[in-house]
Amino acid sequence: IQLTQSPSSLSASVGDRVTITCRASQGISSYLAWYQQKPGKAPKLLIYAASTLQSGVPSRFSGSGSGTEFTLTISSLQPEDFATYYCQQVIAYPLTFGGGTKVEIK
Amino acid sequence: EVQLVESGGGLVQPGRSLRLSCAASGFTLKNYGMHWVRQAPGKGLEWVSGINDNSGAVGYADSVKGRFTISRDNAKNSLYLQMNSLRTEDTALYYCTKVYQAQLPFDAFDLWGQGTMVTVSS
Numbered sequence: 001i002q003l004t005q006s007p008s009s010l011s012a013s014v015g016d017r018v019t020i021t022c023r024a025s026q027g028i029s030s031y032l033a034w035y036q037q038k039p040g041k042a043p044k045l046l047i048y049a050a051s052t053l054q055s056g057v058p059s060r061f062s063g064s065g066s067g068t069e070f071t072l073t074i075s076s077l078q079p080e081d082f083a084t085y086y087c088q089q090v091i092a093y094p095l096t097f098g099g100g101t102k103v104e105i106k
Numbered sequence: 107e108v109q110l111v112e113s114g115g116g117l118v119q120p121g122r123s124l125r126l127s128c129a130a131s132g133f134t135l136k137n138y139g140m141h142w143v144r145q146a147p148g149k150g151l152e153w154v155s156g157i158n159d160n161s162g163a164v165g166y167a168d169s170v171k172g173r174f175t176i177s178r179d180n181a182k183n184s185l186y187l188q189m190n191s192l193r194t195e196d197t198a199l200y201y202c203t204k205v206y207q208a209q210l211p212f213d214a215f216d217l218w219g220q221g222t223m224v225t226v227s228s
Contacts, residue, residue, distance in 0.1 A: 045214055
């Protein structure tokens with residue numbers, strides 16, 4: 001199952017609303033997770049089951065979608081949110097990640 | 107403290123072998139599926155391999171199938187990745203990860219180690 005993220009990068013300002021899309025090559029129900037990775041650090045789980053916020057993750061992050069199209073939304077971008085974001089399907093082997101979306105400061 | 111600590115990485119020549127280890131602490135490894143994920147320098151995340159809680163089911167990326175073997179020793183709270191016939195394209199930071207929900211072979215990864223670097227070069 002291939003996951004295509006768009007855009008691959010974006011520039012945004014603090015306070016902006018940001019949306020990242022992840023499309024699956026076939027239906028994966030809600031078996032999708034989102035991760036945030038900062039330079040030199042391990043990825044951090046943000047959302048699982050497409051829309052469930054991981055404990056401790058700020059509520060400005062939200063996920064939606066099912067089947068083949070999913071979105072990660074940051075409602076009001078904060079300085080600490082500048083990072084690379086990945087989606088991952090967890091419905092079947094081989095598990096796969098999207099190519100990543102780098103969120104940069106405008 | 108709940109954590110995963112990888113070890114065993116290093117510089118190795120193409121065609122040689124390496125064994126990675128991951129030590130878990132702060133939780134009971136035997137209850138969880140575990141996985142390896144790698145990241146080549148400057149590139150994205152690539153899932154490598156996974157194993158369910160009782161070692162009854164494993165999975166591999168096509169890129170490593172037949173060359174890598176995942177295993178676990180629940181008594182030692184440890185996960186392993188035996189890497190044979192290494193290629194230059196296997197050069198990456200290898201992360202050990204834990205599945206979020208107990209008893210599931212795969213799910214979102216809620217705990218990651220800091221990674222161990224593997225460099226394959228002559």
